[in-house]
Amino acid sequence: MLDFDKLDRTIHEKGRLAIMTLLATRPSWAFQDLKAELKMSDGNLVTHLRTLHQGGYVAVTKAMLDRPQTSYALTEKGRTAFQDYLRVLEQIVKAGKR
């Protein structure tokens, strides 16, 4: 039987789920844009991003444009994990409707 235990624990946390969702919408997100959109503190956001990066779900890019900028993007592994997460959620919803 499907339940929340089947969900990827790395993604299944409110803050990290929100980060993964936003990263899925664009090729990359700048740190400041993620922070503004999610209204998280620097420390909180960095902690979640580090967890996702250590899990291999997020790639970090540091660029020097008019000022130093750090951007984050989903890796292939992260994109697959997110899609699998969505699939499990949908299956839980469908199972509940039977």
Add this chain to the structure above:
Amino acid sequence: MNEQERAEEHLRTIRRLMERGTIYRAISAPTALVGGLLSLAASGIWLVSPVQNPEHHCNFLLLWIVVFLLTAGTNTLFIVHGARKRNEPVFSASMKAACSALAPPFLAAAVLTLLFVVAASDPLNQVTLGITWAICYGLGLLATSHFAPRSLTILGWAFLISGLGAVAAVRFAGNPMIWTLIDSHAVLFMAATFGLFHLIYAACAWPRAGAAPEL
């Protein structure tokens, strides 16, 4: 809250965030470059060509229909090429949302154009057409603003304000000879808006190369 309800709540949160996070650029920088150059070329052709005649409004209309079709065709090619390169569907949800937003102002422009052409005795037809297109185009771009990048929203405002400013200038010109002068040089308004504005937008929105991503 049971598991199904929790899962539904999670999916709603995900959908809301995805809608907020998605950016769709209805007019790409390359398309704007092509459109801007075509507009300037058309304006140049109009100014030096013997086909320009204040009473032959159809020539003015036909010229700008050609510019519109060439630019729209180019935009379509870029969209298809980009989608294939990213291995994504051409008619994405974002594109459908953009088309839905653009459709009403573009329909208004088409209908108003038809009405103004039918009333061909109006000496302000050329400038009226140009102003109408600028205002409707600006409104169309602004209709996509909730998922468009800031540069496109600024472009929309530029067209809208230019169109409204031109309406005010024409309305308060007073002297009928000035109206005739303005109408015969409507193409300069087209060059400034559809030409120059698009080129400036293209320069601002052109993609910049960044560092390669590291794992």
